Amino acid sequence: MLPGFAVGRDILPDNLTPQLLSAVSVVEVQDMFKRDEAVRPQTTTPPGAQPPSVPASTTGRPTERDRVNLGKSVIIKGELSGSEDLTIEGTVEGKIELRQHVLTIGPNGKIKAQVVAKAVIVQGEVHGNITATEKVDLRESASVDGDVVAPRVAISEGAHFRGSIDMQKAGVKPGDTKPASPDMKPAGAPEPTATR
Amino acid sequence: MSVFSWAQKPAPEATGPSTGAVDEVEATSKVFPRFLSAVAQQALETRPVILELGPVVGANVEFFSDRLACKLYIENLYLDLEEAARLGTRAGLAEAFLRRLALAGDMFDGILCWDLFDFIDAKTGKTLAGELARLLKPGGAVYGFFGTTPIELCRYTRYVIESESRFRLQHSPATPVKRNVLLTRDITKMFEGLSVSESVLLKSSTRETLFRR
Numbered sequence: 001m002l003p004g005f006a007v008g009r010d011i012l013p014d015n016l017t018p019q020l021l022s023a024v025s026v027v028e029v030q031d032m033f034k035r036d037e038a039v040r041p042q043t044t045t046p047p048g049a050q051p052p053s054v055p056a057s058t059t060g061r062p063t064e065r066d067r068v069n070l071g072k073s074v075i076i077k078g079e080l081s082g083s084e085d086l087t088i089e090g091t092v093e094g095k096i097e098l099r100q101h102v103l104t105i106g107p108n109g110k111i112k113a114q115v116v117a118k119a120v121i122v123q124g125e126v127h128g129n130i131t132a133t134e135k136v137d138l139r140e141s142a143s144v145d146g147d148v149v150a151p152r153v154a155i156s157e158g159a160h161f162r163g164s165i166d167m168q169k170a171g172v173k174p175g176d177t178k179p180a181s182p183d184m185k186p187a188g189a190p191e192p193t194a195t196r
Numbered sequence: 197m198s199v200f201s202w203a204q205k206p207a208p209e210a211t212g213p214s215t216g217a218v219d220e221v222e223a224t225s226k227v228f229p230r231f232l233s234a235v236a237q238q239a240l241e242t243r244p245v246i247l248e249l250g251p252v253v254g255a256n257v258e259f260f261s262d263r264l265a266c267k268l269y270i271e272n273l274y275l276d277l278e279e280a281a282r283l284g285t286r287a288g289l290a291e292a293f294l295r296r297l298a299l300a301g302d303m304f305d306g307i308l309c310w311d312l313f314d315f316i317d318a319k320t321g322k323t324l325a326g327e328l329a330r331l332l333k334p335g336g337a338v339y340g341f342f343g344t345t346p347i348e349l350c351r352y353t354r355y356v357i358e359s360e361s362r363f364r365l366q367h368s369p370a371t372p373v374k375r376n377v378l379l380t381r382d383i384t385k386m387f388e389g390l391s392v393s394e395s396v397l398l399k400s401s402t403r404e405t406l407f408r409r
Contacts, residue, residue, distance in 0.1 A: 138254075153261070155254035164269045167261035168243075 227404040234337035235306040244305040281371035290323040309340040329389035338407040
């Protein structure tokens with residue numbers, strides 16, 4: 001089991017026998033659930049020197065221990081929740097909840113699920129609604145079919161999107177919005193006469 | 197560069213709308229600020245809801261969120277357009293549009309249809325216009341362009357909003373199709389249920405139009 005992640009008991013397909021599960025695990029476990037070593041920061045500490053010990057809680061940034069990868073061959077059906085940042089390169093169908101953490105859907109990731117997270121970075125495919133408390137970032141290779149709700153939404157050129165985007169910012173009411181133009185007036189109103 | 201004159205240029209080989217933009221020009225708009233005003237007036241008490249019929253553009257999403265705190269729906273009809281042109285199934289385009297726009301009526305304060313009507317025949321145009329009128333709230337606005345020269349269209353345009361009256365136009369190749377030229381009376385007839393609120397003929401022979409319901 002992934003440390004920090006819970007996968008509902010009822011999610012395993014009926015035909016996934018313990019034998020099959022263990023057979024899959026034997027082959028895939030090495031790269032399925034590995035920590036994200038590819039993104040490990042390069043250190044410049046000289047050989048033999050002790051690296052400075054800075055607890056993750058003091059930097060506020062996720063450490064290696066706080067990131068998990070789901071590899072390309074992983075298929076999860078059901079609910080996935082956790083308390084660590086997560087990168088998905090596999091397939092998830094159902095629901096994903098990482099309320100306090102960052103979810104990255106890698107270029108190979110295929111999600112058919114409702115997604116709730118602090119921030120969501122999409123490089124792969126998502127069919128389902130995405131809700132983020134901070135930000136949704138659709139990268140160039142992203143394909144999203146669903147509704148997005150987040151205070152900030154960034155969309156790179158080339159991303160495919162179908163659905164609605166609701167960037168409801170906390171505390172903003174309809175009357176608080178900026179005017180569409182400095183001299184906003186009802187459509188159809190006459191042009192102001194130029195005076196000198 | 198004269199505004200919207202891009203449409204009269206020859207285009208490179210068509211590869212579909214998903215390819216990257218091939219070149220960019222800038223253009224100013226007289227009617228778009230009126231569209232924004234109309235939407236803002238329309239939704240004084242609630243957050244405006246806008247339907248974008250072109251591809252998703254990050255800058256536009258940001259613009260509408262910042263300026264109008266809008267909820268934006270994206271239904272890229274140009275995808276259906278290109279597919280129909282490529283497969284030679286343009287007769288079924290109206291049904292494809294209807295399937296894509298299967299949304300509740302009276303839902304939108306504003307609809308952006310850009311130059312979509314240039315690419316479709318009169319019959320499909322009539323169906324689409326009727327659907328837009330259905331989707332629009334009473335008082336809502338539709339913004340679009342209508343070319344007036346019967347040329348072959350070989351490129352699509354992404355309209356990147358830079359300000360209330362300025363766009364950056366990014367072009368990408370399209371499967372060629374002859375422009376459906378609509379006279380003013382054709383437009384009025386086609387958009388039954390909507391009224392032409394603003395119509396400006398640009399130097400490039402493109403008619404920039406704002407409809408209201």
